[in-house]
Amino acid sequence: MISILASCLIILGALFTLVAGIGMVRMPDLYCRMHAATKAGAFGVGLILIAMVMIIPGPRTLIQGLLIVLFFYLTAPIAAHMIGRAGLLRKIELWRVQAEETEVTDSSNQAQSQLTERS
Amino acid sequence: MYSESFEVPHLVVVLAQIIVCLAMFLSAWRVWKGPTVMDRVAALDLFASLIMTQFILLVFSSGFISYLDVATAIAIVSFLATVAFARYLEREEAEL
Numbered sequence: 001m002i003s004i005l006a007s008c009l010i011i012l013g014a015l016f017t018l019v020a021g022i023g024m025v026r027m028p029d030l031y032c033r034m035h036a037a038t039k040a041g042a043f044g045v046g047l048i049l050i051a052m053v054m055i056i057p058g059p060r061t062l063i064q065g066l067l068i069v070l071f072f073y074l075t076a077p078i079a080a081h082m083i084g085r086a087g088l089l090r091k092i093e094l095w096r097v098q099a100e101e102t103e104v105t106d107s108s109n110q111a112q113s114q115l116t117e118r119s
Numbered sequence: 120m121y122s123e124s125f126e127v128p129h130l131v132v133v134l135a136q137i138i139v140c141l142a143m144f145l146s147a148w149r150v151w152k153g154p155t156v157m158d159r160v161a162a163l164d165l166f167a168s169l170i171m172t173q174f175i176l177l178v179f180s181s182g183f184i185s186y187l188d189v190a191t192a193i194a195i196v197s198f199l200a201t202v203a204f205a206r207y208l209e210r211e212e213a214e215l
Contacts, residue, residue, distance in 0.1 A: 017172055045175070061184060
């Protein structure tokens with residue numbers, strides 16, 4: 001029973017990392033790509049680690065799996081935040097829909113200029 | 120440290136390794152192609168986490184629990200590398 005559940009978790013985690021890879025290729029913008037890579041990749045790693053702790057019982061795998069998950073979930077948002085901030089400061093363009101949405105683009109331009117002035 | 124009591128079928132682990140390898144190819148394509156530097160940095164961040172996933176899957180297929188230490192080290196080092204790259208490339212005039 002546990003082996004079936006763990007197999008499902010392993011395949012699901014691998015599929016989530018594949019979703020992260022596909023998002024890396026298909027997304028139109030640096031910020032969208034960073035979003036896809038960070039969230040889906042971290043979730044896939046977490047699922048595979050849960051499967052590993054289920055299959056190999058014992059204190060060592062439990063502690064080390066918890067350590068990896070804790071560290072990864074703690075640092076992945078920080079890394080994504082740093083990448084997005086550096087992208088904004090380097091004035092990498094935001095992706096816009098091809099329609100005339102002046103309101104949205106105005107507010108995003110304002111935020112970008114504010115962040116650039118502050119630094 | 121070697122453990123023999125794995126109940127996961129071998130096919131599942133090999134299939135997961137192939138899927139993660141596909142994701143690694145996609146991420147490497149973005150490193151190769153990326154229009155800006157920050158795209159490459161984000162893709163390298165994803166690539167490091169995928170290498171970590173491969174090492175965790177290697178625990179299943181080989182039986183050595185010691186590969187978890189490698190995964191921990193890669194998690195720490197990849198975070199430091201990403202933060203260092205981002206801090207360095209914040210200034211617009213930075214080359215690379």
